[in-house]
Amino acid sequence: MCATWNFKTLKKTDPIPASSKPLSYSYWLGTFVLQGTVAPRVMLDVVGFGLLATGIVYLSEFAMIRFDVSLAVPGGPFEVAGAVLGLLLVLRLNAGYDRWWEARKLWGGIVNESRNLAIAGLAYGPPDHHWRVQFIKWIASFPHVTRRSLRGERQVPELSRLLTEQQIEALLTNSHLPDAVSRQIASLLAEGRGSGMDALAFYSAEKQRCLLIDYLGGCERILKTPLARSSAIQVRQFIFILLASLPFSLLDDFHGTLPAIFGTEVGRSVWLIPLFIMVIAFMLLSLDRIGMELQNPFDTRRVDFLPLDNICITIEQNLLELLHDDALHDYAAPTAADVELPPDASTHATDDNIGADIS
Incomplete structure (x- = not known):
């Protein structure tokens, strides 16, 4: 039964449970925060488009004064072009987010299968303490080497907490560290099978080990298959064409003069066009940059990596806690004979009928 809180009976000195505290959220802080956004990374390009718009305004003013020629063009086509470009940017953003979310689901699978494999080894593996410790520590090493491999790093300092120096040196001689760690886990499973590990438990644990490699392969597919470069280049060319030609369509809208401030004439309103272009450039370039940042969710140089x-540390802590709890108890590994089966089932399973159709 879930505990209920009666706030009328709580004293001022009583701590308020975390679940009952209101969420603190500030719209203004969330709007103007710069950390974790792409704003600093696109600002230089935004200023560049502002300078380009300034040059176009200067050229239009020069043509009007010197030759009495207007460079203004109708704005109708730009409305259609802006809508099409916005759709392309949204599609690009969704493609990047799909990769980011798929990577997160793959790592969720690594978390789950690491726990499942560790629990299976401790529950059904041989009672040898050394085997159980090595089995858990090699499983805990897999997420760390996978993370470093996806980031293109060879040094894994986290292994010093889990493995001996000799084991680390032998591991680093391999070109693909996650495969080497998985091979060690497979060797320990084979050793456990030879020491009396139940056949069904062995095949189940082996399947979970293979799933770890499958999730790793999914992450490597995301890493080594970026989005089509041609589409990214084409979208950026469209952005440049739109922002470079948009000032010409705004000349008629900003043809007047600005109101005087304290009796001082400010000037013609066409000089507000660069500011307007910078606002539009900030929105378009930010969407384009976010789509690019989401392509590689493993790189720490990205904004939303x-x-x-934290995920790897959580896995390591969970597995070591399982090992600690296992050391406090003297469990005997269960077998098929310990499980209550239907009357027509046979408990004398052998390796020859493990793969039989039981559906």
Whole structure:
């Protein structure tokens, strides 16, 4: 039964449970925060388009004064072009987010299968303490080496907490560290099978180990298959064409003069066009940059990279807690004979009928 809180009976000195505290959210702080956004990364390009618009305004003013020629063009086509470009940017953004979310689901699978594999080894593996410790520590090493491999790093300092120096040196001689760690886990499973591990438990644990490699392969597919470069180049060319030609369509809208401030004439309103262009450029370039940032969710140089460090530490802590709890108890590995089966089932399973159709 869930506990209920009666706020009328709570004293001022009583701590308020975390679940009952209101969420603190500030629209203004969330709007103007710069950390974790792409704003600093696109600002230089935004200023560049502002300078380009300034040059176009200066050219139009020069043509009007010197030759009495207007460079203004109708704005109708730009409305259609802006709508099409916005759709392309949204599609690009969705493609990047799909990759980011798929990577997160793959790492969720690594979390789950690491726990499942560890629990299976401790529950059904041999009672040998050394085997159980090595089995858990090699499983805990897999997420760390996977994270470093996806980031193109060879050094894995986290392994010093889990493995011996000799094991680390032998591991680093391999070109693909996650495969080497998975091979060690497979060797330990084979050793456990030879020490009396139940056949069904062995095949189940082996399947979970293979799933870890499958999830790793999915992450490597995302890493090594970026979005089509031609589409990215084409979208940026469209952005440039739109922002470079948009000032010509705004000349008629900003043809007047600005109101005087304290009796001082400010000037013609056409000089507001660069500011207007910079606002539009900021929106378009930000969407384009976010789509690019989401392509590689493993790179720490990206704005929205996955928190793989925290995920790996969580896996390691969970597995070591399982090992600690296992050391406090003297469990005997259960077998098929310990499970209550239907009357027509046979408990004398052998390796020859493990793969039989039981559907």
